[in-house]
Amino acid sequence: MSIVTDPARPAVAPEAPPATRRKGSFGFNTISTREKVVRYVLLVFVLLITIGPFLWQLSTSLKGSGEDIYTRIPRLLPAQPTLDHYGAVADTIPVWDYAKNSLVVAVLVVGGNVLGASLAGFALSRLQFRGRRIVLGLFLATLVLPGEVTIISQYVTVREFGLANTLFGVALPGMIGALNVLLMYNAFRALPIEVDQAAIVDGANAWQRFVYIGLPSVRGTISVVAIFAFIGAWDDFLWPLIVLTDPNKYTLTVGLQYLSGTFSNNPRLIAAGTMIAFVPIVIVFATLQRFFFKGVEEGAVKG
Amino acid sequence: MRYNRWFTPWVLVIPALAWLMVFNLWPSINTVILSFTNARPIGGGTFVGLRNFERLLHDDQLRWALLNSVIYMVVCLPFLTILPLLLAVLVEKKLPGITFFRTAFYTPVVASAVVVALIWQWILDDRGLVNGLAEKLGVISGPLPFLSDQWLLLLSAISLTIWKGLGYYMIIYLAALGNVGRDLHEAAAVDGAGPCRRFVHITIPGVRGTMILISILISVSALRVFSELFILSGGKGGPGGRDNSVVMLIQQYSQGFEGNLGYASALSIVLFFVTVVPMLVLARLNRRGAEA
Incomplete structure (x- = not known):
């Protein structure tokens, strides 16, 4: 009965093999530190592009009425945080x-x-x-x-x-x-x-x-x-x-x-x-x- | 051996089949019927022959809408076929925290088009983030009219669509990348091929079928664009109504005293042909490519 599977939910979820370097192998599965750094830098860059606008909107919604939201130097953190606008x-x-x-x-x-x-x-x-x-x-x-x-x-x-x-x-x-x-x-x-x-x-x-x-x-x-x-x-x-x-x-x-x-x-x-x-x-x-x-x-x- | 009584399957299928008939098949037929009438949003309507179709030929707004749709499609296609593939390659490796990044990249897809369009409207405002930063850096002297210039508005909506679509197509590519043999990559790496060459010569051919599918999806959804343009233009379709899409025109004729469901149905038929053509062209390209 355990062979019952569903494409979106595998009954036997194979664990990813640990990324250890096999002896004598070329070591394709391991990632060099340099590549890791490059990958994380790129990931964070894309993260800023995809999530940034939402954070900016959240920040705007929390800025106080007296606060200048049009400043030419954008401030992400509200100076006078308030929930008033939700009300x-x-x-x-x-x-x-x-x-x-x-x-x-x-x-x-x-x-x-x-x-x-x-x-x-x-x-x-x-x-x-x-x-x-x-x-x-x-x-x-x-x-x-x-x-x-x-x-x-x-x-x-x-x-x-x-x-x-x-x-x-x-x-x-x-x-x-x-x-x-x-x-x-x-x-x-x-x-x-x-x-x-x-x-x-x-x-x-x-x-x-x-x-x-x-x-x-x-x-x-x-x-x-x-x-x-x-x-x-x-x-x-x-x-x-x-x-x-x-x-x-x-x-x-x-x-x-x-x-x-x-x-x-x-x-x-x-x-x-x-x-x-x-x-x-x-x-x-x-x-x-x-x-x-x-x-x-x-x-x-x-x- | 009888597996079930003859009517059992029908009892299970009937609800879904009824929905299909009432909300898909009948409306498809009724769209054609309505397009020969002058039905109003409140009801009624009489047969008017080909008058709606004659009107299509002289509709300036429709001409702009079709031009906008083509521009939309042509600009979206290259960006949305390539960028999500690069993203998929980036999130493919199981680094610590990768689930967080995958989920985060998918967030714009999950958010409503209305929500993201309102966010972009604020960012692209005359006194918003983009203009503010650009002025501060001295790139521009006055604010760029992202939301009031005909072409800049269209371009803003296109960038919004591309930004919102990245995560969606990334996930489709990610599923396809799993089927590209890792041994190919290993063999190429042993032969001294760098990441770029492996991307061009192994990854891209490996996901070719998915790429065709995705370009069909992109073309069709570019031609169906509604919410982004509607919200960014404040529901007005830009200066002189020149930033409408075909779906926006359909929506305009669906309501109010000026509403004309007959003409809206004729526009729907235009939309049908406009979306079916690229589908057929790309499907044929795919077949020819597979034979070669």
Whole structure:
């Protein structure tokens, strides 16, 4: 049973061999001190480019109202650090309601995808039925189509359901993504068919095989699907911008655009707003990143 | 031996299939239907024949949008195919703390485009970080209008897209690098090839397939750009609406009293053809390269 694997979560995670110099070997695995220094210098340089702007924004959001944020010699550390602007954002726009709205949409999308995609992925990969290939082909075909092409008629559909200008309308179309169905299909396929056959001999029905054999072996892919569904829903801008017209129902991204368009005279305020949208997603990603990088590492370790 | 009742698989597939039909397949068909009408955002609409498509031909904003899209794609392609590969090579070696760097480099991808565009808007402001530093160093005498000049605004949005995409493509390359045989590198190193020569002659050919895939992804996403340009231009599409993208035009016609879902659908069809063409060209290049 221990051969059960999932591409994103190897059952046997091979440890990287210790980088010791083998006797008589060329020593390709060891890194010279000079190379190490060069690599770290480059890493820190890229780090400044990728993280710098976020730190600058964080710093701006913490600078006091009396502090000159336009100084020609930029100061990263605020002279009069304050959290006032975070309160001020909440006085200007209902930012916490927006955060709650974003969360509601994200939770609906995550739940829908985890449930719908794993059910469909399991059926498509482990159960035999007529029309299986056609259904699979349909899912594949939609991947070629950029979402923006159908966004207008998608809005028309949601409007006809009476869900225009509702949070449920924002979440609904993304609740089962074709890509996620295919990801789950791939994950379930890695499971050897003999396991199913053994379970059938033991009298397990399809539902039991799904719950007790399928699901436990694809936890890795499920977490990848969940992470990306969450990030995608939380970050989405165009779709909620089209669906939502009432400023009380905005999600965070649309609300931030509203804030910057209406009250753009105070950079500290907008900085605080962006941090409110940015920090939760970073925390989510930082805590779950090991699931995400695991699949990548698997490929990187071998060879 | 019967594995399951005939309807069991369908019960499991039906939800996903229903979603596919209602939110992917039907909208694809409906886009074509709508493009022949003058439907409004609130509802209604009648058949207007080819009027929307005639209007496309005389739409100056669409012409600018298409030009911007091509510029976007042409500038993004070289930067986003090469830089992430170099990054992937940099984070490939398992040095202490490498997970931190990988996660940090991926952060701009995880952040919303709206968030990063607002951050850049502040950095590129007339009195922001870049102009302030450049003036201090005496490189420029007055602030550069990054956000109000037609071409500088486009360039700012392009750099933002490149910056935000680095980590995304880095991860794809990183997965591909794992499949490039280390023995090849060792053999070349024994033969006296330096890191640069090994990069050109071993790494690049080794990730060639991934490179083609990535260039398709870059082209398509450059043509679909929305949030970066929308936020940096304050939702206005730059001076005289000359910094719009096709998706921004679609969004503009989706709302308000001026909204026209029929015309927005015609624009969607333009977007479809514009994104499919580079996909086909690159896929063909890939096949020809594989045969040669």
